[in-house]
Amino acid sequence: MFLPAGSRDEKGMAVSSRSHVMEEFRKVATLRGYKEISTPVVEYATTFTNKHVGMKLQEMMKWFNAEGEIEVLRPDWTTAIARALSTEEKRPQKWVYQGSVFKRNMPGVEYHQAGVEIIHLPELMGESESLLMAQSVLKELGVNNSLIELGHTGIYESLANELQLTCTDAERLRLAMHDKKKDEVYQIAKDNGSKETASEMAALVDAFGTMDIITEYEERWKDRDSILSILQHIKKLAQILQQSGSGEILIDLGRVKNLPYYSGIMFRGFLPESGGVCFSGGRYDRLYEQFGKSISAVGLAFDIEVLANQIKESDERQRICIIAGEESLAYAEQLRASFENCIVDVQPEQMDKGNYTKILEIKTSNGEFEVIEK
Numbered sequence: 001m002f003l004p005a006g007s008r009d010e011k012g013m014a015v016s017s018r019s020h021v022m023e024e025f026r027k028v029a030t031l032r033g034y035k036e037i038s039t040p041v042v043e044y045a046t047t048f049t050n051k052h053v054g055m056k057l058q059e060m061m062k063w064f065n066a067e068g069e070i071e072v073l074r075p076d077w078t079t080a081i082a083r084a085l086s087t088e089e090k091r092p093q094k095w096v097y098q099g100s101v102f103k104r105n106m107p108g109v110e111y112h113q114a115g116v117e118i119i120h121l122p123e124l125m126g127e128s129e130s131l132l133m134a135q136s137v138l139k140e141l142g143v144n145n146s147l148i149e150l151g152h153t154g155i156y157e158s159l160a161n162e163l164q165l166t167c168t169d170a171e172r173l174r175l176a177m178h179d180k181k182k183d184e185v186y187q188i189a190k191d192n193g194s195k196e197t198a199s200e201m202a203a204l205v206d207a208f209g210t211m212d213i214i215t216e217y218e219e220r221w222k223d224r225d226s227i228l229s230i231l232q233h234i235k236k237l238a239q240i241l242q243q244s245g246s247g248e249i250l251i252d253l254g255r256v257k258n259l260p261y262y263s264g265i266m267f268r269g270f271l272p273e274s275g276g277v278c279f280s281g282g283r284y285d286r287l288y289e290q291f292g293k294s295i296s297a298v299g300l301a302f303d304i305e306v307l308a309n310q311i312k313e314s315d316e317r318q319r320i321c322i323i324a325g326e327e328s329l330a331y332a333e334q335l336r337a338s339f340e341n342c343i344v345d346v347q348p349e350q351m352d353k354g355n356y357t358k359i360l361e362i363k364t365s366n367g368e369f370e371v372i373e374k
Contacts, residue, residue: 006109017308018112022098024140025114025302029096032133034116037095039080045070052290053079054260059105073102078284078299079261081117086291092120094129115281115301124233126298127265127283128240134269134279134300135246143310146278147248147270150238151255153262153282154230159201163193173201177256180205204254211238213251237265248272261287267300276306318342321351323361323374331369332362350374 003009045062048055061073074080077097085095098114116133118126131148138146156177165173169192176184182205189198207213214235221227238249255266264283271278281300288295320339324332324346336344353359359374
């Protein structure tokens, strides 16, 4: 049978690697004091298409229900969890989730994620915990040379607020900054404001690198108190990570948000060898406004497929093949117990020798079972 476009079957190593990532994630989360949460795979579209979230309906898997309302397959975990937690009491909480999201706007339809959502913690504490949790998971998976990128929504927004932008030009400017198109950023900003602000906006395109970039911009923006406090916040977070033994830290002061609900620190984790983004997230206090709440919230999501591709098939346990017939199946099961901590595969006929450490065949002789090594 054929599958819908974007759907796929998975077998063998692809499935086992993903399961391994999720098992290690769950183990780390449990040891760090997180609780598990799950939300329905089917939600109302309006949970995700409102002004606070800003997701596009055409990118969702959707249909009309019997009442004429639009339902969707869950396109975003963070929003769904915010809906579920919006009535929780106001106390520090740490939650983890694992499962699929569904989107039409990327190759494939179903994506596997695991992530953390932290609410009611002081800003720096919640942000640090998110990233230290991420580092712990990567360490358990044997990924020891990841790179963390830090940015903040407030820097770009502070400069953009000095311009007189229409909604169309605001989106053009955001996309130009996202794509690092320096000339386009300068032209849009100049057409809608002063040359001075345009120059500052254009300079943001190149404002990325090591921690030294913060020192440079602390001097450059020493008279901009609001932005200066943001730089100091980023520096504190980076120092906590460095003191905790995290890997390389990259700063991107020109980072812009992809969804309206981000409202502060944003971060991504990169795998230097492949360049793949293995996790992303940030602060999203504004997301709870759609539920009439004011809540400190931060979190991140791991891309399970990216991490699963890092898993190598390295099981060093012996693989034993036992060849048995119907009359010797019970004996084969007893024999299995003698190979402690080995992979024992009972088959009706001899399999490829290259897949096994040892192949044994059970034969019947004078009414008794005899084991012969092949």
